[in-house]
Amino acid sequence: GENVEQHPSTLSVQEGDSAVIKCTYSDSASNYFPWYKQELGKRPQLIIDIRSNVGEKKDQRIAVTLNKTAKHFSLHITETQPEDSAVYFCAASGHDMRFGAGTRLTVKP
C-alpha cells in the first residue's frame, strides 16, 4: 500500500518568513495530493490540493509543487503569519488516501 513520509515534524519560523514542508510517497498510482491544516482542538481542513497532471498550484500565500518522477511534493507558505500556526498534513491518494505524520508549524510574532 501507499506510504507517505513527511518532513520536518516540527518547524518554527519568524513572522514574515517562508515555510516549506516536504512529503514523499511510494505508490506510483497515486494521483491526488491534498494538504490539510489542523488548528489546535479542531478537525483537519483542506487548504490546497494538486493532481498528478499539474506540476504547481498556487492560492495566495500558499503553493504546492509536485514532482511525479521523484514521487515528492511540497507545501510552500510565504509571508507567514501567527494564524498559520497549526499542524499540517500531506496526503497521497490513489487506491485509497494515506496521510503523512504531520508537521507542527509555529510562527513567532
Next chain:
Amino acid sequence: EAQVTQNPRYLITVTGKKLTVTCSQNMNHEYMSWYRQDPGLGLRQIYYSMNVEVTDKGDVPEGYKVSRKEKRNFPLILESPSPNQTSLYFCASSGALNTEAFFGQGTRLTVV
C-alpha cells in the same frame, strides 16, 4: 449546512465494554473512512467504505468493526476496547476517492 457529524465528542470507558461511535454525513458522499490520530503518527486509516455494503480495511483495522448499511452513516464499533485504543478518532467523507475529504469534529476516546 454540509457537514460530517460524529458522536460522542468525548468518551471514557472501561476495558472490554462494547461501544459505538456514530458518523453521519448529509452530502450524499459515497466514500467514507475512519482515522485515528496519535501524537507523532498522524492520521492512520482504520477502515474505509466506497459505497453502501462495501467496506475494506485500512492500515490499523485490528480491534475495530464498521458497517455501511445506509449511504449517510458509517459507525465505528469497538467490540472489546483496550487501553491501546485510547486515541482521537475522525470520520471523513468525500464525494469520490480522490477528492476533498470532509472531517467530523473528532471523538476523543479514553479506555481505562
